Amino acid sequence: MLRKEQNELLTQTAPGTPMGRLFRCYWIPALLGDELPENDCPPVRVKLLSERLIAFRDTNGRYGLMDEFCAHRGVSLWFGRNEQCGLRCPYHGWKYDVSGQCLEVPSEPEESGFAKKVKLRSYPLVERGGILWTYMGPPEAQPPLPEWEFIMVGPSHRFTSKRLQESNWLQAMEGGIDSSHVSFLHRGDLDSDPLFKGAKGNQYNLSDPRPVFEVVESPGGLHIGARRNAEEGRYYWRITQWVMPSFTLIPPRGNHSVHGHFWIPIDDENCWTWSFDYHPTRELAAAEVAAMRDGKGIHVRTAPGTFRPVANKDNDYLIDRAAQKAGRTFSGVEGIGMQDASLQESMGPVVDRSKENLVSTDNGIIMARHRLLRAVKAFTDKGALPPGVDLAHQKVRSAAVVLPPDVPFTEGARDALIARLETAPASI
């Protein structure tokens, strides 16, 4: 449970808010690389942390992310002409470069130097691992570029998608660290989804609906261990990673690729759900990539030309009551990603956490909130750099292991929780 003020503190990320300032300590994913596929391609509107921005790629391949609105009289630069190393407002021709600097005000005499004095707010935009990342904090505090394992492996080892989620970022992220819902909500999919089925661990998941959670702080966030019974008194552990502020890694299954998410606020009532799959030691098969594109696993089918899911709140997520009754899906909604999104959106745009009744399987969520509250306070009061900015904090892996009953998962899976390129994940 959170008090109303605490709930507001963690869910509001506009400029100047405490959580907004915290989010602005990190490099965050802004666009998929192929949203700006070539030099001088059309600009793209991007809303992040309640700021309306425009992204473009200039004649020389440089990326820019800046205020969406022209400094003259506020026209959206989405209508802009992307030409000769700059974006030109079509209303009166003011032109900006990738740093937001105004290059030309054609109606003014050039010798007046007026253009030099005009600059739009802008942020760096850098491609890494097929994603365009931005950093929206003060330039003097800009950290090194991110090194999450999924962006450090080769392009044939990974697949990334993003979708609009019509809820606040925190309730979406909380779904990513709540592994107890898998035995219920996703039970129909563990044995049928091509990106999940066939793993031995699935049987432990399905046969023990009462996992015991052990949550341990990690340098960047939390290791969230969910313990279920395996054979001969041993334990099946699924260890989820959460790294601040909103990176989550789902424990692997068999030789399937590893799934994970980033949850990035668009504004306080919407977020981007970034979903990725990767495998450190093998390429993804064509059939796997085809399944991901088709909305299987944690990915979702989106309406062509948009990032809004085909199943959405306007069509009741295409709920199939017959499938629900027959148990083919537990909720009636098809697909793991939409099962999560539909229920998280159903809570309303910002869930009222003062009305919850939390239980022991919510320990990961409880500790994540505390860690966020602590980090916000330390940053606001003392300027302390929050967890997850340090590159070492990003080198984590999720794991699925079977251990003897007397071995804590932090010992039995110690090495498995560290990302070491070209070593296989610990998976069952």
Ligand code: FES
């Ligand atoms: S509004 Fe953009 S140039 Fe006038």
Ligand SMILES: [Fe+2]
């Ligand atoms: Fe889920």
